[in-house]
Amino acid sequence: MGPEEFDRNVELALADAQLRRNFAFAMGSFIARRQAVFSDAAQTERLRGQGQALKRRVLSRLPELLEELEANCTRNGIQVHWAETPAVANRLVLDIIERHAATRVVKGKSMVSEEMHLNAFLEKHGVEVVETDLGEFIIQLNGETPSHIIVPAIHKNKQQIARIFHEKVPGAPYTEEVEELNAIARATLRRKFAEAGVGISGVNFAVAETGTLCLVENEGNGRMCTTLPPVHIAVMGLEKVVEKLADLPPLLRLLTGSATGQFITTYVNLISSPRRACARPCSACAAAPASTTARSTPGSAATPTASSTRGRSARSSTPRFSDWTRPAPSPRPRASAAPARRSAPSRSPSPGCCGACATRRCHRRPRAPCPATAAAAAERSGWPGQGGGISTPTRGSTAC
């Protein structure tokens, strides 16, 4: 955009009374809400000082922390890619999507991806990208770009949104009720989540110490994008790295308090590795023949091959919905592993099994966990112990 076009856009926006009313209302509300959360001035200043010191610390060790983050993510099974330019980053994302033969992508709100013009790039290469944050969804339907990093469609009022939905969402009635507009988006996007081959998200904080990606949100679309598709691609600027997990609480409080006037967002998602199909087998199970497990199926997806952050798995072979404009790719041979896995007989624990490695994909109902696992689980859950079984976190298996 040249300076002349910019000047012209400014004049147009200033002349738009509707737009000015929308913004004045929104910004006024945000300021009031932030003040309510940060009501104690001295405490707020202390918190801001702490946040500033933590960020300065990151800048003083940026290359070292990025290497530490990469090493810990890699150890956790997350693949890390580096890009010097937006063009390279876009290409890396496309390569991952193509490697998984995906044509349908769901996306959580990510400002760095906006700056990369990722959607336009992917669309140009035949990939259908659906923005799933409600505000982003609205403006994507209308072919616009976000006007605010928290509330991307803040320049639209409900009448304008009602028209966009009615015209652009197949079968959507015209309604100005906010609840009904939300319900239209919910119904439309749920299908997209279930059918997408890849989910893309941003990152709010990446913890070097643990290789953890932290994402905050209120809607749940971010959790959907990072959990439902078989592959998750997280895009981050290198300034998102933080040193320690313990740095998150003050930074989260500053972020959510300043951004939306909340003590905490509805969801704070901490992702440290791709989904694990099965805990690590204990020595007894590892030694036993695995002839009855799904893992013996050639090409089975039961063992995740960590992709960008999620295990590769078989895709659903029958698309039930037709409002994606791109056809679903035909199932590849490995997809046939899914029915085989479903019917695979349950495996009995090996004699001497610690129980910790027993998830439903290996064999059901561990009854005799090893003492270390049981103690760790009991400590963590504090459950009074109705019923049988022990809640064993996946990582707990390393205790025995």
Place this chain on the structure above:
Amino acid sequence: MTETARDRILARLRSAPREEAPRPPEPAIGTAPELSGRIDQLTTRLEAMRAVVRRTTAALWLEALIALLRERGWSTLLYAPETPLGAAIENAWAQDGDGLPALVAYAEPIESFKERLFTVEAAITSTAGAVADTGALILRPDGREPRLMSLVPPVHVAVLQAQSIFATLEDAMRAGGWAADMPTNMVLVSGPSKTADIELTLAFGVHGPKELIVLIVE
């Protein structure tokens, strides 16, 4: 070996001017309120975020759950059969499941379970604790109780042990040794899914659960 993008990025960062910055001192640990104070604070915060909180006891929690289910009349309840909570629910249903929602076990891989998952009316999960000062449940989903249980069904019922309510997130992290043992996924949940993307009008259940119901077991 050819120089990679990674090498060039790190080299540029290393050659850039840097200011020394020590790690800031950890803020002093405040005295945590008594358990009853933590429960009250958590309840207040969760309710402010439109979660429904019911307090019960270890002896009565199943009755409280059953009362809730009869009251609300959901037809299906998703549960995790391999957790202690799931086992307790199975036992209770085996004794008298009359008038209770049909149990749906999350007991197969997501690839084959996805469609079913999108049709259940409510799900029940355990929790790994809670944070009182901001108001949030700590979920530690795993292969037995997958993270989608607390996300996809329209209602999420969470069972929380009162003694695992921490005063702050810092306390929870320290006491649980999180930094040394991060699982695949952890989620803090402070209420039902919400959005204010249309005219800043607050609306619930835009993508995740429309309702969050917390049973605090004292």
